[in-house]
Amino acid sequence: MGARTRDDGRRRARVLGAERLPPPRGPVEGRALLVSDASTATATTATSEPARALAAVPRAGWHVATVAATRRETANAARLELEVDGWPGNAAGQHLDLRLTAPDGYTATRSYSIASSGSGTRVVLAVDRLPDGEVSPFLVNEVRVGDRLEVHGPLGAFFVWRPVDHGALRSAGDGAGGAASALRARPVQLIAGGSGIVPLFAMATAHAEARDLTPFRMLYSVRTPDDLFFAEELMALAATSDDFRLDLVYTRRTPDGWPNPAGRVTREALEGAVLPATERPIVYVCGSTGFVERVASWLIELGHDARDIRTERFGGI
Template sequence: MWQVATVADVRRETETARTIVLDVPDWPGHLAGQHLDVRLTAEDGYRASRSYSIASAWSVSSSNTIELTVEQVPGGEVSPYLVEVLKAGDPLEIRGPVGGWFVWKPEQEGPVQLIGGGSGVVPLRAMLRAHADAGTTPVRLLYSVRRPESVIYVSDLKDLAASDDVDVRLVYTREAPAGEPRVGRIDADLIEQYVFKPEDGATTYVCGPTPFVETVADLLVAAGHDPARVRTERFG
């Protein structure tokens, strides 16, 4: 059930998000997109648990290392501790993996469309990594962020985008970098331009804050995508 992992490393991703690398002696493996539960215990025994998406892919050849990326929720109970306090060498109780729906398996047929808002990119990054290890189908990531500094996995996404069958498109909602004229949320035009067509038979994964997921999923359905092929995960 609960097991004790050890923090091997922590990596700052943005001002408010951090990747935590965990050594897990008895990790059973996971599918890209699954999450795990983290439990914190105070000195007097009080406990608090939350679920976090796993950011890394796993294969039989992987070491017993998994990565979580945690976005600090203002006023949150667990995330501020994980982002600001937890350090390399600390023990951390975890349980998982959990969830069997918002997952991508390399043997799955058809193109893969990933659409993430903010830290909703975390499980999608696991899917991209799994695809880099074993995937052969085309993948597109449409990733909505507020501003250039909000991008999680900057260098990683650049590496992944270098692959012929991976296409990464960033969307800036508040402020874009020099040379990027478009500032604004994902809309019907952008879906038309950058998302696989309904007839392409893609499976689409949408993850982000609830209003983001509601909007994007509605746009996809309005554009003719089969709701049964649109999988969503929401937070907040």
């Protein structure tokens, strides 16, 4: 954006407090994601609510975003609430590009999933700091309320979920001779690894806000209890909704009294913690590349149709 005036009293975001950013290095910032596996999931008109979302996502564009609030999400992550001029709204599961500009004009752009459901006026991000990152350390440690950033979005038309019009499904079933079961909303299985929870949290929030009756189940794998994103919100959703179930896996340290030992998700654990293939769920998987590839492979081995598995991934194992 170049040098901005301060006539409105707001701070212009400085990139890492330096005159110039270093060249990008290592994996792109931990996020979920630039790469969507759209080829693995084609949906039928009668059964898949994500298919309807493809034609309903808002158009993307560049916008000026003002940081309205910040809070620490974990020891290494921060939640940012942005007021975005001209933001068209977003579907749960979409992402945006965020661009920082140094005083000499050098820019760095990264993609981040949107944590907010799209129903409110603010765009919420949850950013995990990478030790060798170019952008995430600034967003987690240095950004302040009043800073202005550039964002491009919303982006992504496939890895999205929208509330289901159950009344329309019932009407369609009645019109088809009472075959409502063939048109009922299919259950949704969310599977997250680490910061891959971000777009799936947006879906779970949209589901709760709409009081949607679609059965939702979430499997969330995280290192320790201290590394949980959206801990309070997820526990509240699980406690108050009959249509949302949360299963947690801790890979390094469990809470006191936890019934299962710490360890990575295995094929056997996955089978016991997700909706069975016989229920034909739509499955959303987000996490590191290795996590997503392992989980998707196991799901297929367990009988899930590859066309019903939607994945987003970021770098790492």
